[in-house]
Amino acid sequence: MTTPAPTPATGRDPLDALDDFGIEVPSWAYGNSGTRFKVFTTPGTPRDPYEKIADAAQVHAMTGLAPRVSIHIPWDKVDDFAALTAFAKEQGVAIGSVNSNLFQDDDYRLGSLANSDPRIRDKAIAHHSECLDVMRATGSKDLKIWLPDGTNYPGQDSLRDRQDRLADSLAQIYAAMDDDQRLLLEYKIFEPYFYTMDLPDWGTSLLHCMALGERAKVILDTGHHAPSTNIEFIVMQLLRQNRLGAFDFNSRNYADDDLIVGSADPFQLFRIMTEIVAQGAHLPTSGVNFMLDQCHNIEEKIPGQIRSVMNVQAATAKALLVDQDALAAARAQGDVLGAHGVVMDAYETDVRGLLADRREARGLPRDPLRAFAESGYAAKAAADRVGGTQASWGA
Numbered sequence: 507m508t509t510p511a512p513t514p515a516t517g518r519d520p521l522d523a524l525d526d527f528g529i530e531v532p533s534w535a536y537g538n539s540g541t542r543f544k545v546f547t548t549p550g551t552p553r554d555p556y557e558k559i560a561d562a563a564q565v566h567a568m569t570g571l572a573p574r575v576s577i578h579i580p581w582d583k584v585d586d587f588a589a590l591t592a593f594a595k596e597q598g599v600a601i602g603s604v605n606s607n608l609f610q611d612d613d614y615r616l617g618s619l620a621n622s623d624p625r626i627r628d629k630a631i632a633h634h635s636e637c638l639d640v641m642r643a644t645g646s647k648d649l650k651i652w653l654p655d656g657t658n659y660p661g662q663d664s665l666r667d668r669q670d671r672l673a674d675s676l677a678q679i680y681a682a683m684d685d686d687q688r689l690l691l692e693y694k695i696f697e698p699y700f701y702t703m704d705l706p707d708w709g710t711s712l713l714h715c716m717a718l719g720e721r722a723k724v725i726l727d728t729g730h731h732a733p734s735t736n737i738e739f740i741v742m743q744l745l746r747q748n749r750l751g752a753f754d755f756n757s758r759n760y761a762d763d764d765l766i767v768g769s770a771d772p773f774q775l776f777r778i779m780t781e782i783v784a785q786g787a788h789l790p791t792s793g794v795n796f797m798l799d800q801c802h803n804i805e806e807k808i809p810g811q812i813r814s815v816m817n818v819q820a821a822t823a824k825a826l827l828v829d830q831d832a833l834a835a836a837r838a839q840g841d842v843l844g845a846h847g848v849v850m851d852a853y854e855t856d857v858r859g860l861l862a863d864r865r866e867a868r869g870l871p872r873d874p875l876r877a878f879a880e881s882g883y884a885a886k887a888a889a890d891r892v893g894g895t896q897a898s899w900g901a
């Protein structure tokens with residue numbers, strides 16, 4: 507199919523919406539990280555949060571697509587968060603969501619926010635108060651909670667009591683938040699526990715968010731579902747309830763692979779973005795935070811992130827090219843294959859040239875990966891960053 511013309515109704519190019527589209531990148535993607543097995547180190551890997559932010563800023567400089575960096579506490583803890591925020595600004599980016607960490611403390615063996623021991627629950631709640639202070643210092647508005655709590659064996663704990671304790675802990679965190687702060691609640695079908703997770707699915711996360719209040723929203727990590735789950739349906743349903751707060755984008759083949767989004771199944775990413783565009787949720791006013799949650803073990807990290815944001819942009823571009831008038835007409839006529847064809851025409855459009863043109867028009871490199879390779883940044887980082895300890899997923 508040829509490149510679609512601008513929509514006749516407005517005369518505007520549907521891809522203009524991309525100019526305001528941003529993807530948040532995770533600080534931990536720039537550290538050494540990977541699987542349960544060997545973690546390969548790379549020369550030039552950041553040694554502190556400043557160097558992680560400098561690397562993330564390269565992604566934005568090359569693509570214009572990654573204006574914010576998610577941070578993780580305590581991995582990105584610094585003495586002076588105002589200074590870190592100012593440094594990010596100098597680099598051309600901002601600090602995005604603040605991720606709490608409930609999965610690296612011996613106290614949390616039997617759970618954190620859902621633990622039966624009130625002392626341990628209080629400790630986990632207090633950690634979120636610390637994260638809220640980091641948000642106040644950095645200007646971040648999103649507190650992101652991934653709850654690793656669960657059980658491994660039938661009978662290990664009361665599933666009902668765990669939910670009640672979790673609800674109470676979350677309510678205490680929510681009560682400590684400012685009016686302009688949001689609580690984003692992630693779910694995951696399994697891992698680190700394998701019999702039950704306390705937040706295993708979008709329905710459970712949504713129920714907790716609804717009990718908390720309007721500023722509690724669900725995070726959908728694309729790697730956190732059973733095989734064959736129809737993720738775009740969940741996207742539609744959460745949008746319908748105004749409860750989709752954010753994505754953690756990544757690619758999933760088997761479990762929580764955390765690989766480059768859109769690498770294994772670009773069609774799924776397109777289907778997700780089609781539901782997003784259909785409800786106008788690609789616009790900044792929608793409040794949906796499009797984040798990456800990825801690790802790069804064997805590939806170069808900055809190019810891996812550049813590729814990732816470009817994949818999300820390409821899927822969004824194709825979704826924007828769906829001819830909504832033709833789609834509505836085909837649906838109204840009960841034209842099953844006609845409607846399907848409209849969607850497939852958009853998916854099969856080669857948007858690479860269109861996106862390169864748009865980048866060039868904004869003063870960005872036509873080919874961000876090539877521009878980064880030619881910039882010499884990686885070699886300079888490898889030469890400069892000697893001594894110290896390289897950052898890793900988990901530190």
Ligand code: AOS
Binds near residue numbers: 799
């Ligand atoms: C874990 O599986 C989740 O995806 C979380 O989002 C987690 O916080 C993230 O991977 C970084 O710790």
Ligand code: ZN
Binds near residue numbers: 652692727754799
């Ligand atoms: Zn995640």
Ligand code: ZN
Binds near residue numbers: 762
């Ligand atoms: Zn995950």
